Amino acid sequence: MIDLLIKNVTIITMDAHRNVIQRGDIAIKDGKILSIGTDLVFEAQKTIDGTNCVAMPGLVNAHTHVYQALIEGIGYDMHFDPWNWRFLFPVVSKMSPEHAEVSAEVAAIEMIKSGTTTVSDHWYMHTDLQNIYRVTDTFDRAGLRAQMVYGLLDQTFAGERIESEYMTMIQRQDVLLAEARRYYDQYHNKKRTTVALGPGSTEDISEGLMLKTRDLARELDINVSTHVAGWIEINAYTMRKFGKRDLEHLHAIGLTGPHGVFFHSVWLSNHEIEILAETGSKVVHCPMANSYLGYGIAPVSQMLSRGITVGLGTDGAASYTYDLWEVGRAAAMLQKATKLDGEAITAEEILEMMTIGGARALGLEKEIGSVEVGKKADIILIDFNQLHLLPDARYVPKLVYSTHGSDVKDVIIDGQLVMENHKVTTLSEEKVMARAMSARKDLIAMAGQDTRDLLAAPWPKQGPYWRAITKEQG
Ligand SMILES: [Zn+2]
Secondary structure (H helix, E strand, C coil): CEEEEEEEEEEECCCCCCCEEEEEEEEEECCEEEEEECCCCCCEEEEEECCCEEEEECEEEEEECHHHHHCCCCCCCCCHHHHHHHHHHHHHCCCCHHHHHHHHHHHHHHHHHCCEEEEEEEECCCCCCCHHHHHHHHHHHHCCEEEEEEEECCCCECCECCCCCCCCCCCCHHHHHHHHHHHHHHHCCECCEEEEEEECECCCCCHHHHHHHHHHHHHHCCCEEEEECCCCHHHHHHHHHHCCCHHHHHHHCCCCCCCEEEEECCCCCHHHHHHHHHHCCEEEECHHHHHHCCCCCCCHHHHHHCCCEEEECCCCHHHCCCCHHHHHHHHHHHHHHHHCCCCCCCHHHHHHHHCHHHHHHCCCCCCCCCCCCCCECCEEEEECCCCCCCCCCCHHHHHHHHCCHHHEEEEEECCEEEEECCEECCCCHHHHHHHHHHHHHHHHHHCCHHHHHHHHCCCCCCCCHHHHHHHHHC
């Protein structure tokens, strides 16, 4: 007796040969893929008819900050810096475990509903040291697989000086290192969670903590995941301080290598791309957030042509979505448009970044990222029986260029059916909606005058509304 049998489905395996199986079956037992073939005969606890559906590995959102799930739209069309100090800091500096939990529930439901089965959340919002525990437990309750990146900030947050009343997430080095170790002991390789260490960025943590983080990660044999060259100003900062560009500096102090996971990697020189290739370092590309903030476009085609592992991430509120299909599509369009070359990147490369590439970026490729016998059963079914998709065509371009998160019908993680026929089975959407509304109200009540002005502001006469408010006040 097996747990789950998916019948009569088109399987995009993403295995080493990139096999595609027409009208195949997948047998799942004890959280793993037991067998893949045609006309499999098993007695199963549950059978899913996959007619006119595509089965493929679950998507990997390799970088986000779910604490921002409740604040999308609070401050918009702004540079990162004024957005932070006018809108983000006043709200998140008071983030409690309750807010943390609700934000994780909101993001988890959006991710599951759009086919993400593994998330890597970079959590540095230690305004309360319990926050990350609540978030991890929430992902676990939702059924998501997670690589939790224990964030470390001891110097600034988003460049804000430590003396600011809002810098409640900055903690002392010794506290962070002890807490990170305690958190690792409790969660690493437990249930569906793995742990990595996450310096905020070169700017946000002191050199001493960066080196100690590197040493702790080496001792624990885990990833160090950090924002690298995501904004052009960071290279000026590292040049002034270390005489090197951001990634060159991280390379010089031993952060590169197969355990080095670098978010954004937009402002890289050719030399730095060579460093990534030669050291086997990983990149997480966040095209929606990079575009929205006006931060530029990472040289992804070039990285792929050098054999660098690239995964995709939504990042936080700046992408306005947890739907990785949108991120994949943005990644494709940006490379093609800026290279003036429709062949600059392919649908197959994008689908790889969304699945096995993301798994590789997190170091989880032996367990997830493809539909193969022996791997964990993290599988999604996409309903192609719809006019904007149409079954029995070439599936990959339709997956990358036409599919929306809402086309995902079933989600299986670790063999567990966490969404069945568009209904999440692990969390109640109605309850989370009510909690989210109440938490948002709470956050707005705590927010500053700028947020209250924004909520009452009329349609702007010209340009972004927040400049108009500044002018009238000034
Ligand atoms: Zn980020």
